[in-house]
Amino acid sequence: MxxxxxxxxxxxxxxxxxxxxxxxxxxxxxxxxxxYGRNERDFQSGLFAGQAEIILDRFRAAASTQEEDAVLDSAARLGINVERFAPGSRVVGQEKVVSPSELVRHIKELLASSLATSVRRLLTGEPKSNSMVVKVDARRALIYQLPVFPAMLWxxxxxxxxxxxxxxxxxxxxxxxxxxxxxxxxxxxxxxxRVSMDDNDEPFQAEGASEIRSLAESLNVMRDRIQSMVEYRTKVLSAVGHDLRTPLTRLRMRAERSAEPELRRLMLADIATLTSMVDECLAYFRDPSAGEDFRKVDVSSLLQTVATDFSDTGINVTYEGPRRLAYVCKPQALTRALSNLIDNASRYATQIELTLQHRDDGGVQIRVADNGPGLTDELKAKVLEPFFKADESRQIGRKGGFGLGLPIAKGIVIKGHKGEFALLDADPSGLVVAIDLPAFEGPHTGGSDTLPGKPIPFVREPQNDRP
Structure with a gap:
């Protein structure tokens, strides 16, 4: 095999x-x-013809009426319907008058059938029994009732x-x-x-037919090359981003010494934008959850801390869920994902609701819902693409970001936690970001790092990911 x-x-x-x-x-x-054993039509026909011939010979040899009756009784016990033909009776209907020598041949002719005939009889109904009169001698004759074979027999x-x-x-x-x-x-x-959905390092298994094994080996080679190119690109961008920090710092210092207040304000704003852009690009390419270990934390305390920090800045964020819920996750990365989602929602909505539910399988469900204008189905797919920036004319007077908030949050959920990330419509209006995180199976550091009194530091970076 x-x-x-x-x-x-x-x-x-x-x-x-x-x-x-x-x-x-x-x-x-x-x-x-x-x-084709006992159900074979010719065998049944031949058997009946042979029995009929034996009965005819015995009836012919009978010397008295009692012996004739005994022959007819034995025929009835064999299942053959045969009677005396009354002298002077007329032959009617489908009755055939044959001589003893023609008995077997006429029986086979009358009982002969084909597959087409059987199908026709099956559709039109069961065939009627045929009668055949056989002359025994000049003064005696027998009437045989031929058997009716079911149409299904063929x-x-x-x-x-x-x-x-x-x-x-x-x-x-x-x-x-x-x-x-x-x-x-x-x-x-x-x-x-699996490889296309996440950065799975598991190579293709080379098994099955030789063509499939050859294809798997070719794809493994191509996969290694693509990963090498991605790693090289990330290293180049990280190096460029790191090197840009030095001239940006010098520009900030020189701008602060400017004697013109308005010019200084504009230059510092542009420098802050460039710095934020570099930081966001580095965060996207490096994967914020890659360098963090899984830890058992009080995830409800984590969500309450995020909601409180945003509320302190004037953003209406409410939390709904259990007071305490232990869960194994990457708390720093999860905090950043939620911060990006809430900050993005605050640009288009006046009220944001953060909810937490415990799943039966040990996982958790997190929902970030807002009362904003929502998104069309087309935009729901586009806003998850990196660097996508929608029409800024719909913003509520706040400065836009770089289109990386939702992609970073999605990467933290899917890549970092093997969870599910979806954008849904809120009722009656608005957007719901649905996050489903499975139960973690594997080693993790013990203890809880987000219990009250030891919150995770809040990190919020401006984004702009939807119209």
């Missing part, structure tokens, strides 16, 4: 086709006697033969063939989807 799974697709199909021929031959060899064996020899073997072999050939492709596609 292992060698067959690793063979080429062409060889697999050839082997499976050969196996089909063998399987059909074996099924036919063992089912033919069963299908049709059922043909259907059963086709099912057992062709349909069922092909169906079973088709299911097995599709599983054998497509199962590696299905797992391969699932692995490719």
């Amino acid at each position: 292992k060698n067959l799974r690793r063979a080429s697709i062409q060889k697999q199909i050839l082997i499976l086709a050969t196996f089909l021929v063998i399987l059909v031959s074996l099924v036919a060899m063992f089912t033919e006697p069963f299908i 049709l059922a064996p043909a259907v059963a033969s086709g099912l057992l020899k062709i349909v069922i073997p092909l169906l079973l072999l088709g299911i097995f063939s599709s599983w054998l050939i497509t199962d590696p492709l299905t797992r391969f596609a699932a692995a490719a989807k």
Whole structure:
């Protein structure tokens, strides 16, 4: 089996086709006697003709009426309906008058049928019994009522033969063939989807047919090259961002010594914008949750701290949920994700609600809902793209960001916590950011770092991710 799974697709199909021929031959060899045994029409017809001929000979040899009655009684016990033909009676209907020598031939002719005839009788109804008059001698005759064979007697064996020899073997072999050939492709596609959704370092498994193994090896090589390019790009951008801090610091110091207050204010504002842009780009490319370990914390205290810090700055943020809820997460990264979401929502809404619920599987559900104008389905997909900035004319007088708030939050949830991140419509209006975090399975540092009295430092950076 292992060698067959690793063979080429062409060889697999050839082997499976050969196996089909063998399987059909074996099924036919063992089912033919069963299908065409006692249900064979010619056998039934021949058996009736032979019994009718024996009864005719015994009736002809009978010397008295009592012996004739005994012959007719024995025929009835055999299931053959035969009677004396009254002298002087006329032959009517479908009755055939034949001589004793023609008995067997006429019975086979009357009982003969084909598959087409059986189908026609099956659709129109059961056939009527035919009668046949056989002359015994000059003064005696017998009336035979020919048996009525069910129309299915021809049709059922043909259907059963086709099912057992062709349909069922092909169906079973088709299911097995599709599983054998497509199962590696299905797992391969699932692995490719996992790699595309998150930065999974697990390479593609080279298994299955030789073509699939060759494709997996090629994709692993391409994947390594792409990862190397991404790492090199991140290093370059990090180096550039780090080097930009020095000239920005010098510019800030020189601007502060400017003698013109208005010019100094404008220059410091531009320098602050450049500094914030560099910091956001570095945060996006470095992944804020990459360098943090999982810790067991009081996640309800974490959310309350974030809501309180925003409330202190004049933003209407409320918290709803349990007073205490232990959960294993990356608290610094989760705090940053929630801060980005609330700060972004505050640009378009006057009220923000932060809710927390415990899931039955040990995970948590976090919702950030606002009463703003909401987003269309098209914009919901676009705002999750990095550096996407919508129409600034809809903002409530606050300065926009760089389109990285939602992408950073999404990366922290999906990459950092293996959770789910979705944008939903609020009722009656507004936007709901739905975060579902699964129960963490693995080692983590003990103790809680976000219990009351030991809050996580609040970090808030301006963003602008939706219209």
